Amino acid sequence: MSGLKDVYESAREIGKAMGLTLKTLATEKPITVEYPDQPMAVYPRFRGRHELRRYENGMERCIGCCLCEAACPTGAIYVEAEENDPDNPISPGERHAKVYEVNLLRCIFCGDCERACPTEAIVLGHYIDLASYDRRDFILTKEDLLNPPEPNTIIRPAG
Ligand code: SF4
Ligand code: SF4
Incomplete structure (x- = not known):
């Protein structure tokens, strides 16, 4: 029973x-969404591909101070600074970044570089389409960073 x-x-x-x-x-x-045919919404605090920002007058915000490089826990950032030409400055500071690279294969998207930057030059945006068959595509050069595929200047509140 x-x-x-x-x-x-x-x-x-x-x-x-x-x-x-x-x-x-x-x-x-x-x-669920049919990604990548259908765009995927991300949260406002999401940290995606890095961007280097400019001021409204076109000057680069980066002053080549290397604080982001020092703050990065994985050694994913490489900065080489150069003195600004007083007649044709690239940034408002004494120096600018002659070379700026982010190695996305090392990056853990922690946001420490963004937090360390005194001029809000380096930010992590919302772009997430990072797949590639070529390892060289994962080294973002300064030109790549200054011209992101989907420019948006997300600045997260401190803390
Ligand atoms: S997000 Fe973190 S790991 Fe990636 S480059 Fe910035 S500090 Fe380095
Ligand atoms: S991105 Fe910011 S922290 Fe990094 S070198 Fe430029 S100004 Fe300094």
Whole structure:
């Protein structure tokens, strides 16, 4: 008798679960998207591909101080600074970054570089399409960083 009861209980539970599944299928929209055909929304604090920002007058914000390089826990940033030509300065400071590279294969997207930067020059945006078959594509040069595929200047609140 107890065997029959168990079978009945199991069938009832399966029926309940199937009912819930069918109800959810009929009433709720899917939470997945057909990426990459359909863009994927990310949270405002999401940290994606790096960008180097400029001021509104076109000057580069980066002053070549190397604080981001020092703050990076994985050694993913390489900066080579150069004195500005007073007649044709590239940044408002005494120096600018002659070379600026980010190695995305080392980066863990922690945001420490962004937090260390005194001029909000380096930021992590929302661009996430980082896949490539060529390892060289994962070294972002200064030109790549100054011209991101989807420019947006996300500045996260401190803390
Ligand atoms: S996000 Fe973190 S790991 Fe990546 S470059 Fe910046 S400091 Fe380095
Ligand atoms: S990005 Fe910011 S922290 Fe890094 S070298 Fe330039 S000014 Fe300094």
